Amino acid sequence: MTNPLVLKLSRRDRISPEEERVLTSAITQVRELPADQDIVSEGDRPTNSILLLDGFAARYRDLADGRRQITSIHIAGDFVDLHSFLLKTMDHGVFTMSPCRIAVVPHETLREITEKHPHLTRLLWLSTLIDAAIHREWLVSLGRRSPVARIAHLICELFVRLKELGQVESGVFSLPVTQVELGDVLGLSTVHTNRSLQQLRGENVITWRGNIVEVEDWERLQQIAQFDPTYLHLTVTPR
Amino acid sequence: MTNPLVLKLSRRDRISPEEERVLTSAITQVRELPADQDIVSEGDRPTNSILLLDGFAARYRDLADGRRQITSIHIAGDFVDLHSFLLKTMDHGVFTMSPCRIAVVPHETLREITEKHPHLTRLLWLSTLIDAAIHREWLVSLGRRSPVARIAHLICELFVRLKELGQVESGVFSLPVTQVELGDVLGLSTVHTNRSLQQLRGENVITWRGNIVEVEDWERLQQIAQFDPTYLHLTVTPR
DNA sequence: CGGGCGATTGAAATCCCTCAAGCTCTGTGG
DNA sequence: CCACAGAGCTTGAGGGATTTCAATCGCCCG
Numbered sequence: 001m002t003n004p005l006v007l008k009l010s011r012r013d014r015i016s017p018e019e020e021r022v023l024t025s026a027i028t029q030v031r032e033l034p035a036d037q038d039i040v041s042e043g044d045r046p047t048n049s050i051l052l053l054d055g056f057a058a059r060y061r062d063l064a065d066g067r068r069q070i071t072s073i074h075i076a077g078d079f080v081d082l083h084s085f086l087l088k089t090m091d092h093g094v095f096t097m098s099p100c101r102i103a104v105v106p107h108e109t110l111r112e113i114t115e116k117h118p119h120l121t122r123l124l125w126l127s128t129l130i131d132a133a134i135h136r137e138w139l140v141s142l143g144r145r146s147p148v149a150r151i152a153h154l155i156c157e158l159f160v161r162l163k164e165l166g167q168v169e170s171g172v173f174s175l176p177v178t179q180v181e182l183g184d185v186l187g188l189s190t191v192h193t194n195r196s197l198q199q200l201r202g203e204n205v206i207t208w209r210g211n212i213v214e215v216e217d218w219e220r221l222q223q224i225a226q227f228d229p230t231y232l233h234l235t236v237t238p239r
Numbered sequence: 240m241t242n243p244l245v246l247k248l249s250r251r252d253r254i255s256p257e258e259e260r261v262l263t264s265a266i267t268q269v270r271e272l273p274a275d276q277d278i279v280s281e282g283d284r285p286t287n288s289i290l291l292l293d294g295f296a297a298r299y300r301d302l303a304d305g306r307r308q309i310t311s312i313h314i315a316g317d318f319v320d321l322h323s324f325l326l327k328t329m330d331h332g333v334f335t336m337s338p339c340r341i342a343v344v345p346h347e348t349l350r351e352i353t354e355k356h357p358h359l360t361r362l363l364w365l366s367t368l369i370d371a372a373i374h375r376e377w378l379v380s381l382g383r384r385s386p387v388a389r390i391a392h393l394i395c396e397l398f399v400r401l402k403e404l405g406q407v408e409s410g411v412f413s414l415p416v417t418q419v420e421l422g423d424v425l426g427l428s429t430v431h432t433n434r435s436l437q438q439l440r441g442e443n444v445i446t447w448r449g450n451i452v453e454v455e456d457w458e459r460l461q462q463i464a465q466f467d468p469t470y471l472h473l474t475v476t477p478r
Numbered sequence: 479c480g481g482g483c484g485a486t487t488g489a490a491a492t493c494c495c496t497c498a499a500g501c502t503c504t505g506t507g508g
Numbered sequence: 509c510c511a512c513a514g515a516g517c518t519t520g521a522g523g524g525a526t527t528t529c530a531a532t533c534g535c536c537c538g
Contacts, residue, residue, distance in 0.1 A: 046450055072375075073376045086368055087369075087372065090349065091372055118354045121353060125325060125360075130326075132371035136330070136331060139374060140300050140308040141271060142378060143308040143425070144302055144307070145302075170274040188526080191486085191487085192527070198486085230282075230330045233328065417515085417516065418516070418517065419516080427495090429518085430495070430496080430497095431494055433519090437518085
């Protein structure tokens with residue numbers, strides 16, 4: 001089975017066999033984690049970065065009053081804390097939303113990549129820039145989109161990102177996110193998250209039962225969300 | 240006068256004279272821009288990146304219904320669209336909030352830096368990672384902080400970032416941001432922005448007249464904002 | 479069968495937005 | 509030196525959007 005990071009990067013630029021080899025051999029360990037467990041915690045100073053091979057994870061911040069904000073959702077191929085390689089201190093935590101398979105990559109190896117493989121370095125940098133682009137899009141959602149549009153936008157985004165990995169089967173994909181967690185993503189109360197979700201389901205745009213999301217009307221979903229996938233930068237170009 | 244980017248980076252790691260020289264000579268042109276003008280627009284495919292030497296700029300997205308969300312505020316030393324070097328297409332615009340002096344750096348030169356100067360590359364990468372960390376903090380604000388706390392948090396952040404550059408004089412700094420723009424940062428209506436601002440001023444925590452902000456009670460401001468500057472990663476460490 | 483987690487509902491209380499003026503300050507032209 | 513226009517700030521009022529509180533329901537698992 002091929003490394004999902006290689007898959008993700010190869011949707012943005014050509015990767016040489018040599019680069020692929022370097023990436024694969026950067027992994028020193030593969031581990032399985034159960035759901036709802038911290039991969040890294042706020043305040044940690046990791047010496048490795050974690051690549052998600054399978055499952056769903058999320059970055060989050062807990063506030064003093066018990067409220068929580070999730071700042072990103074990660075899927076296979078995402079380097080959940082690649083930034084800790086240069087930032088050094090974690091300013092937020094990362095937890096598993098489902099059972100996950102993760103790969104461990106030492107910062108030391110990443111450093112060597114930056115010394116010897118400029119093009120690969122640019123691609124790793126690129127992956128953090130896409131994370132940032134997604135952050136900006138979420139800022140737009142939280143700041144200016146209605147609750148229903150926020151949900152719609154999130155589903156559009158995950159639909160596209162998961163499709164890239166072949167994890168969407170005729171409009172259906174798995175999304176192990178509870179409504180409490182969804183509220184923490186969208187900046188809404190659980191109650192209102194539930195009602196907004198019902199609204200979207202009521203219009204026969206999506207179905208969401210258990211962990212299974214089905215996009216019934218992709219056109220209308222995009223329209224409700226005003227979704228424009230430009231920010232995911234899914235174009236193969238020399239970088 | 241020294242390059243403010245060098246100043247910013249040297250607060251996070253040692254920069255060699257050689258690296259400083261490389262950064263300085265990367266600038267092919269310096270230009271002055273009036274306030275309220277686009278530096279780059281959404282959809283552009285720039286061949287240069289712009290470094291802000293002086294003034295205030297902001298990244299923003301316009302929505303179909305005329306609403307706008309500002310996703311970051313930039314000050315001297317910030318590379319406002321360094322990400323366009325690898326992302327290629329701008330997924331948002333950047334405009335000047337005040338008259339600005341900007342430096343133009345060709346992507347071609349940035350590419351050469353990634354080929355020949357690994358450490359400097361890591362520092363440029365770092366600067367985009369800090370941008371992303373700020374995005375995350377803003378997500379927490381928009382998602383979970385009250386309007387008053389959002390304003391307080393923004394002021395704390397700008398206070399620290401500007402202080403780093405020596406642009407804070409006994410608690411006072413210039414902030415050329417209208418209340419309409421502030422609302423577009425905070426995800427609030429102008430009216431509510433105004434009332435929340437009054438609340439903060441009413442408690443004698445800050446003063447904000449014209450473009451001049453004065454922090455009167457730094458302790459209390461931090462407390463209202465629950466401000467923790469960790470995410471700005473202001474520590475000198477080998478990276 | 480009992481728990482426990484997650485989803486759902488109803489109702490009341492707030493919060494925040496929209497609409498619509500009015501106000502203040504500043505720069506400009508007469 | 510004053511009147512005026514424009515931009516930005518401020519205020520009041522009303523209504524819709526969200527939150528909070530408090531149950532209830534449904535389903536899976538031991």
